[in-house]
Amino acid sequence: MKKKLMGIILAGMLVIMVLSGCASQAAGNTSSREELVFVNYRDIRDLNPHLYAGEMYAQEMLYDTLVEITENGYEPVLAQSWEISDDGKVYTFKIRPGVTFSDGEVCDAHAIKANFDAIIKNKERHTWLEMMNLLVSVEAPDAETFVISLSEPYYPMLTELGVTRPFAMISPKAMKDGSTKDGVNGYIGTGPYVLTDFVIDEYAVFEANENYWGEQPAIKTIRVKVIPDNQTRIMALEKGEIDLIFGKNMIDAEAINKYTSSEDFSVELSEPTSTRQIVLNTTNAILNDKTVRQALSHATDKQSISDGVFHGLEKPADTLFAITVPYCNINLEAYAFDMEQAATMLETAGWKLGSDGIREKDGQKMALTLLYNSDSVTEQTISEYLQGEYGKLGVALAIKGEEEQSYRDNMKAGHFDLVFNICWGIPYDPQSSLSGMRRPVYGDYAAQLGLTDKAEIDQKIGQILVSTDETKRQELYTDVLTRLHEDAVYIPITYECNKALFTSELKGVEFAQSQYEVPFTSMYFE
Amino acid sequence: MKNYIAKRILTTIPLLLCITFICFVFINLIPSDPAEVALRIRQTPVITDEAIQAVRLELGLDDPFLLRYLNWLGDSLHFDFGVSYTNPSRTVLGEIARCLPATLQLAGASLLIVILLSLPIGFFCAVYKDSWFDRLVRGLVFMTTAMPAYWVGLLLIWLVSIRWNLLPTSGAGSWQHLVLPAFTVALTYISTYIRLIRNNMLENMKEDYVLYAQARGLRQGTILVKHVLKNSLQTCIVAIGMSIPQLIAGTIVVENVFAWPGLGKLCITSIFNRDYPVIQTYVLMIGTLFILFNLIFDIVQALADPRLRREAE
Numbered sequence: 001m002k003k004k005l006m007g008i009i010l011a012g013m014l015v016i017m018v019l020s021g022c023a024s025q026a027a028g029n030t031s032s033r034e035e036l037v038f039v040n041y042r043d044i045r046d047l048n049p050h051l052y053a054g055e056m057y058a059q060e061m062l063y064d065t066l067v068e069i070t071e072n073g074y075e076p077v078l079a080q081s082w083e084i085s086d087d088g089k090v091y092t093f094k095i096r097p098g099v100t101f102s103d104g105e106v107c108d109a110h111a112i113k114a115n116f117d118a119i120i121k122n123k124e125r126h127t128w129l130e131m132m133n134l135l136v137s138v139e140a141p142d143a144e145t146f147v148i149s150l151s152e153p154y155y156p157m158l159t160e161l162g163v164t165r166p167f168a169m170i171s172p173k174a175m176k177d178g179s180t181k182d183g184v185n186g187y188i189g190t191g192p193y194v195l196t197d198f199v200i201d202e203y204a205v206f207e208a209n210e211n212y213w214g215e216q217p218a219i220k221t222i223r224v225k226v227i228p229d230n231q232t233r234i235m236a237l238e239k240g241e242i243d244l245i246f247g248k249n250m251i252d253a254e255a256i257n258k259y260t261s262s263e264d265f266s267v268e269l270s271e272p273t274s275t276r277q278i279v280l281n282t283t284n285a286i287l288n289d290k291t292v293r294q295a296l297s298h299a300t301d302k303q304s305i306s307d308g309v310f311h312g313l314e315k316p317a318d319t320l321f322a323i324t325v326p327y328c329n330i331n332l333e334a335y336a337f338d339m340e341q342a343a344t345m346l347e348t349a350g351w352k353l354g355s356d357g358i359r360e361k362d363g364q365k366m367a368l369t370l371l372y373n374s375d376s377v378t379e380q381t382i383s384e385y386l387q388g389e390y391g392k393l394g395v396a397l398a399i400k401g402e403e404e405q406s407y408r409d410n411m412k413a414g415h416f417d418l419v420f421n422i423c424w425g426i427p428y429d430p431q432s433s434l435s436g437m438r439r440p441v442y443g444d445y446a447a448q449l450g451l452t453d454k455a456e457i458d459q460k461i462g463q464i465l466v467s468t469d470e471t472k473r474q475e476l477y478t479d480v481l482t483r484l485h486e487d488a489v490y491i492p493i494t495y496e497c498n499k500a501l502f503t504s505e506l507k508g509v510e511f512a513q514s515q516y517e518v519p520f521t522s523m524y525f526e
Numbered sequence: 527m528k529n530y531i532a533k534r535i536l537t538t539i540p541l542l543l544c545i546t547f548i549c550f551v552f553i554n555l556i557p558s559d560p561a562e563v564a565l566r567i568r569q570t571p572v573i574t575d576e577a578i579q580a581v582r583l584e585l586g587l588d589d590p591f592l593l594r595y596l597n598w599l600g601d602s603l604h605f606d607f608g609v610s611y612t613n614p615s616r617t618v619l620g621e622i623a624r625c626l627p628a629t630l631q632l633a634g635a636s637l638l639i640v641i642l643l644s645l646p647i648g649f650f651c652a653v654y655k656d657s658w659f660d661r662l663v664r665g666l667v668f669m670t671t672a673m674p675a676y677w678v679g680l681l682l683i684w685l686v687s688i689r690w691n692l693l694p695t696s697g698a699g700s701w702q703h704l705v706l707p708a709f710t711v712a713l714t715y716i717s718t719y720i721r722l723i724r725n726n727m728l729e730n731m732k733e734d735y736v737l738y739a740q741a742r743g744l745r746q747g748t749i750l751v752k753h754v755l756k757n758s759l760q761t762c763i764v765a766i767g768m769s770i771p772q773l774i775a776g777t778i779v780v781e782n783v784f785a786w787p788g789l790g791k792l793c794i795t796s797i798f799n800r801d802y803p804v805i806q807t808y809v810l811m812i813g814t815l816f817i818l819f820n821l822i823f824d825i826v827q828a829l830a831d832p833r834l835r836r837e838a839e
Binding site: 045046124125128201225226227228236238241403404405406408409435436439441 | 691
């Protein structure tokens with residue numbers, strides 16, 4: 001009886017082991033090197049190019065915009081060339097001839113006009129782009145000419161046309177009665193790839209678009225798997241089930257470090273994409289004093305955070321925007337880490353050390369709270385570190401982690417003394433980020449309310465956006481950024497960057513200007 | 527018996543209403559505005575008041591709280607559970623229907639593993655009490671109960687998929703994909719059931735009927751299997767009955783580790799995204815399952831044990 005049962009169990013286990021062994025071997029041999037397996041933490045979702053519900057890397061694969069933002073400025077895509085009127089209000093685009101959508105429809109100026117019409121029908125969704133508020137008309141006088149007229153000059157116009165959405169072109173046949181706001185009939189674009197297969201929350205398959213107007217990509221098939229867990233993703237890469245992990249938050253510093261000297265896997269890091277920062281609420285009674293804010297800046301050891309938390313992968317940040325961001329290379333002097341100076345500054349500001357080691361002024365203790373997103377392990381680690389560091393200075397820093405959505409609510413409402421934030425990053429920096437500071441949408445607005453020159457800063461930001469003269473614009477940027485820097489509203493911590501971890505057979509892994517784009521077209525296998 | 531069943535079914539209705547209402551109240555107590563969260567999830571760079579208003583209108587969030595609950599309730603009677611807030615192109619029913627099979631598959635496979643492993647192991651532990659086998663199993667049971675599923679899952683991927691190269695690390699699609707997540711889910715239950723079976727058997731072995739059977743000259747094997755084991759399984763059947771909805775509801779962590787496209791993953795995402803209709807429907811479904819299985823196994827038990835049947839009548 002007992003022997004029989006054991007026998008059955010053993011036989012069963014043997015069968016399973018043999019079968020699974022065969023199966024996994026078979027799977028290992030079929031991967032063709034024209035197919036790349038990519039991974040994302042979530043599904044591609046709704047790829048309607050005129051809405052915001054889809055994954056941007058996938059939208060970039062399927063659709064094209066009129067122009068593209070590159071390191072060297074704007075490059076032509078669907079628009080072959082363009083002219084801007086002297087008053088900066090009229091943009092005339094020559095449309096690239098012979099481009100068709102993957103369903104065979106012609107992508108001429110009329111098709112582009114149809115796309116703009118569909119986008120304008122849903123205008124209130126897009127007013128975060130300043131140009132939507134300035135738009136007067138769009139016209140297609142003939143099949144090769146497309147004209148946009150604005151009520152005022154607006155210098156970041158081409159940038160806004162070049163970001164992934166909403167100004168990406170879908171086949172007019174895929175629209176529902178000329179509209180896209182209530183969904184589309186298919187994800188039909190002019191981009192280098194087409195979507196051929198898709199199972200929600202499992203995978204999506206993209207194949208090279210045979211009718212693509214540009215150069216055919218070397219990788220013909222891109223399979224995107226959904227793996228939500230960080231650790232599982234890395235193990236899937238180790239096993240060879242996926243070829244590429246790409247993104248800002250898809251891989252932690254620990255893992256990158258482990259693979260930097262590996263032969264089987266390669267690591268690439270991009271230029272800074274965005275800045276991790278702590279925003280100080282100037283309406284807070286303690287932080288309203290500029291000297292106190294500057295003292296806290298001096299008391300923040302970014303180098304240690306960069307080394308200790310990010311293993312040096314994220315470089316210490318000196319200013320709100322990295323100097324690689326347009327208009328931001330303006331020689332601002334960083335607040336050097338200097339505890340003694342910080343202590344002296346606090347003394348000058350009237351904050352004297354109390355008997356309990358905490359500074360006091362007029363009977364008030366120097367007690368502040370730092371709010372962070374509890375979903376982020378790094379923010380928690382940095383918060384704990386700063387709690388210790390500021391404590392040495394006599395600042396009682398309480399730290400409070402909240403779940404992402406309520407953290408954002410608190411930020412918007414200004415319910416914080418100090419709060420972690422990450423700026424939008426390229427290509428939205430600096431113009432859209434600064435523009436956003438004027439509205440009560442993010443923590444920036446609430447934090448800056450206590451500044452005496454807040455109105456002036458906002459007014460200058462407005463002037464930047466409509467300026468037509470390059471020198472004048474740089475002057476205005478320099479002025480606004482210098483004020484914000486000297487007011488010490490922000491403590492920049494580190495520069496985030498895009499990270500790629502991939503099998504060493506994969507070559508040509510680069511980074512695009514848009515941080516959300518994964519440049520598959522330049523990749524190939526060796 | 528029929529009256530008993532009818533009565534039990536009728537009492538479930540107010541219970542379900544209570545569950546959904548409490549759930550609705552609690553979700554609404556969370557301060558974030560679902561319209562704004564939906565916009566954040568859609569990665570809208572600047573969330574303007576105009577955009578929030580447009581989404582509120584689209585999702586019907588401007589209606590008063592009670593009206594929204596009643597609307598949802600009324601529609602659910604026709605199996606119309608509304609659309610997902612974060613992705614209005616998907617209906618809640620469609621989302622549940624899409625995720626349910628994967629979770630049922632996972633729960634079913636786990637249950638099978640639990641039964642196949644815990645029954646013989648528990649049996650032999652009791653029979654050979656305090657032998658090296660019993661000690662080893664008890665040690666293992668003690669350890670596995672203490673290990674979090676997330677960690678076990680990752681260890682298994684590392685060992686089975688990477689070191690031994692036997693099974694895929696994650697995803698769904700074939701039976702190979704099912705093995706590791708099912709085993710991870712099963713592990714906690716296996717420990718529980720081994721202990722349960724072992725203890726029940728040991729209790730039963732002390733009973734007088736075992737002594738009589740031995741006196742009648744029955745073979746030891748027959749006594750153990752036909753009498754002791756059968757009597758010990760009574761409580762296990764009820765426990766397994768309640769484990770089924772628990773298995774369906776409790777795969778959340780494992781589904782995330784193994785990228786298994788089931789209900790647990792859907793539920794977690796919906797909670798973080800403040801996707802009220804999805805959470806509501808999920809709670810309603812799981813609540814119904816618990817009540818249903820409770821009922822079924824009460825009946826089964828009543829059928830199996832004449833004493834309970836008489837009590838019920």
